Amino acid sequence: MSDRAALLALAEAEGIARVWHDIEGHRQETSPETALALLRAMGTIEAAEDAADRLRQRETASGWHSPRAMVLAPGAPLILPAAAGQEWHLALEGDAAPAQEIRPEGTGSDGGLRLVGVPLGLHRLSLRGGTLTVIVAPTVAPTLETLTGGSRAWGVTGAIHALWQGDAETCGPRGRYDDLATAAEALAPLGAAFLGINPVHAIGAAHAGFSPYSPGHRGFLDTRAIPGAEGLPGSTSGLIDHAADRIAHDRALRQRFAVELSHPDGPATLAAYRAAKGPSLEAFALYEALSLHLGADWRRWPAGFEGPHTADAAAFAANAAEEIAFHAWAQMSAEAALAEAQDRARRAGMALGIYADLAVGVRPDGPEVWARPGTFARGVSLGAPPDMFAPEGQSWGLAPFNPAGLAADHYAAFVQTLRATLAQAGMLRIDHVLGLERTFWVPEDGTPGGYVASDREALMALVRLEATRSRALIIGEDLGVVPEGLRQRLSETRLYGCSVAMFERWNGRLRAPWHFRADTLASFGTHDTPTLAGWWVGHDIDSRERIGHTDADTANRMRDERTFDRGVIMALLAEARLLPEGQDPEAPPEALDTAMIEAIHALMATSSAALVAMQIDDALATLEQANIPGTTDEHPNWRRRHAVGAKLLGEHPSIRRIATAMQAMGR
Numbered sequence: 001m002s003d004r005a006a007l008l009a010l011a012e013a014e015g016i017a018r019v020w021h022d023i024e025g026h027r028q029e030t031s032p033e034t035a036l037a038l039l040r041a042m043g044t045i046e047a048a049e050d051a052a053d054r055l056r057q058r059e060t061a062s063g064w065h066s067p068r069a070m071v072l073a074p075g076a077p078l079i080l081p082a083a084a085g086q087e088w089h090l091a092l093e094g095d096a097a098p099a100q101e102i103r104p105e106g107t108g109s110d111g112g113l114r115l116v117g118v119p120l121g122l123h124r125l126s127l128r129g130g131t132l133t134v135i136v137a138p139t140v141a142p143t144l145e146t147l148t149g150g151s152r153a154w155g156v157t158g159a160i161h162a163l164w165q166g167d168a169e170t171c172g173p174r175g176r177y178d179d180l181a182t183a184a185e186a187l188a189p190l191g192a193a194f195l196g197i198n199p200v201h202a203i204g205a206a207h208a209g210f211s212p213y214s215p216g217h218r219g220f221l222d223t224r225a226i227p228g229a230e231g232l233p234g235s236t237s238g239l240i241d242h243a244a245d246r247i248a249h250d251r252a253l254r255q256r257f258a259v260e261l262s263h264p265d266g267p268a269t270l271a272a273y274r275a276a277k278g279p280s281l282e283a284f285a286l287y288e289a290l291s292l293h294l295g296a297d298w299r300r301w302p303a304g305f306e307g308p309h310t311a312d313a314a315a316f317a318a319n320a321a322e323e324i325a326f327h328a329w330a331q332m333s334a335e336a337a338l339a340e341a342q343d344r345a346r347r348a349g350m351a352l353g354i355y356a357d358l359a360v361g362v363r364p365d366g367p368e369v370w371a372r373p374g375t376f377a378r379g380v381s382l383g384a385p386p387d388m389f390a391p392e393g394q395s396w397g398l399a400p401f402n403p404a405g406l407a408a409d410h411y412a413a414f415v416q417t418l419r420a421t422l423a424q425a426g427m428l429r430i431d432h433v434l435g436l437e438r439t440f441w442v443p444e445d446g447t448p449g450g451y452v453a454s455d456r457e458a459l460m461a462l463v464r465l466e467a468t469r470s471r472a473l474i475i476g477e478d479l480g481v482v483p484e485g486l487r488q489r490l491s492e493t494r495l496y497g498c499s500v501a502m503f504e505r506w507n508g509r510l511r512a513p514w515h516f517r518a519d520t521l522a523s524f525g526t527h528d529t530p531t532l533a534g535w536w537v538g539h540d541i542d543s544r545e546r547i548g549h550t551d552a553d554t555a556n557r558m559r560d561e562r563t564f565d566r567g568v569i570m571a572l573l574a575e576a577r578l579l580p581e582g583q584d585p586e587a588p589p590e591a592l593d594t595a596m597i598e599a600i601h602a603l604m605a606t607s608s609a610a611l612v613a614m615q616i617d618d619a620l621a622t623l624e625q626a627n628i629p630g631t632t633d634e635h636p637n638w639r640r641r642h643a644v645g646a647k648l649l650g651e652h653p654s655i656r657r658i659a660t661a662m663q664a665m666g667r
Helices: 003-013 032-042 048-061 144-148 177-190 242-262 266-277 279-294 311-319 321-347 367-371 403-408 412-422 456-470 486-492 532-537 539-546 552-575 594-605 646-651 653-664
Strands: 019-021 027-029 069-072 078-080 088-091 103-107 113-116 121-127 130-136 153-157 194-196 217-221 353-358 380-384 427-430 438-443 450-453 473-476 497-500 520-523 611-615
Touching: 003 032, 003 048, 032 048, 032 380, 032 403, 032 438, 032 450, 069 456, 078 121, 121 456, 130 456, 177 194, 177 321, 177 353, 177 646, 177 653, 194 427, 217 279, 217 321, 217 367, 217 412, 242 266, 242 321, 266 279, 266 321, 279 311, 279 321, 279 367, 311 321, 321 353, 353 412, 412 427, 412 456, 456 473, 456 486, 473 497, 486 497, 532 539, 532 594, 539 552, 552 594, 594 611, 594 653, 611 653, 646 653
Parallel strands: 069 130, 153 194, 153 611, 194 353, 353 427, 427 473, 497 520, 520 611
Antiparallel strands: 019 027, 078 113, 088 121, 103 113, 121 130, 380 438, 438 450
């Protein structure tokens, strides 16, 4: 076998797609150069000439423990091929059941052993010197009916940083967890079942960024949203000054930490929390302390600090005990504040409460990659292949899971992420749920990217398991190039998808909401798309042309398409008898007034989707969108507040009339 043939064969064996199709359906082949770059990122080989030896080693090592995990339904036997008479040990998650309840039940014709009585959970089976992950999970996740008793619901989406309760004339601190609770209490009486937010993962104490989709660690929370730091500087620009807010907020938190630790029970409470969280919290808190001393990017730290278990890291920890304790305390405080927001939302009447968001990845320079280096691929970024919106493709600056490394660690990082995000939520949105099946890796050296397969059934089983334990509804953001069969598999396991109205099309026309998929959450747009008011006037097209993402000819073509789409919406409103009085269906207005905004939301209420989400910015006729993907300084991403304070959301006339329309449709 030639080096090239061995390289491509090894790549395919490691889950690198040899052939894939882009968003326009064109067939693409993964080049040998891309295959080598991705195999290097996995740590499999360094040179093409190593491929043949590695392929032989892989084939020799393959045996009973391939694939990487076994997924069982409750009550199904665990079958161990050719294992009769051999020593085996099944380590149960958290001692989920007495060992004597798990018993052999006969052997197969090949000498295989059948074990019955394995409980729900994430277990480890040792046999023949190897260890295999055994996942026993429900075959379906919780549904809207099982959680609420109803089949149709609606809710609201916004962002914590954009919530506020202060003076409308100036922009004070970014929103906190108590602002989230206030907003939920204001909206619950209108019948909203949930309040959705952007991710609240830990960004990093020393990291200057503030995008919620570029976290440092998804297993811990954003401490910048902890309440109790009032009186921070305002900004007459109307935009949130995240840098000033971070400095002042940190100062206020440290003062609060000193006060709370001076209480008689303060140290014991924190010690108990740290003991319960274990080594993962200690590594995270150590990183936060180190980052303030050595810099935000661990890859630029001096030798000796490559991970939490080095001698230099241990020496630093011994001399920085109070600083490490502060970061552990901040996590404890964030958890308590977010839990209180969920409790207040549920007590106010929200059937599901907080609708959390799970970001697709973490920064490679942050604490999660530092603490679990083998779990992540190196030298590559998550991204997307070229398409009409991004001709050069997209690189998101996020480290992908290395499937083999994740499995070798028994999916610990993925489980921690799920548990941390579900702990204070009744719903969870999985950003780019396509990643459960495959992810697109973009090499940092400029080599074209390629698709890498994930352990789909194992990851989906873990999602179902943790959702069942938390009694939470799961929404998968299934937009973009969706692999064939994935949506069907999501539906079979009761994981809901997304129906974004501006993307839903049939025969070149916008699809009527009453033809959306039933097992989805419907919305007009998302945080990454134009607002309803901005979409109507083509403000997004103007912005893309202004910043150079779209040329003039393409922009004009897009404006013509938007004119056609506005006409389709007018026809749908007329068909549903929802056009405002006096509005000519043949003459779409140049801009949306409140009556038209409410009518379009009423149209969304007619959707066949089980859930409908109203974006706060859409209801309030906001023109600018929260984020323009692919921009940094060209647009004030994640810096705008909602136009109405959290306490007043439930009193806003448009929001109240939209709520009435939702309820009129049985939501």
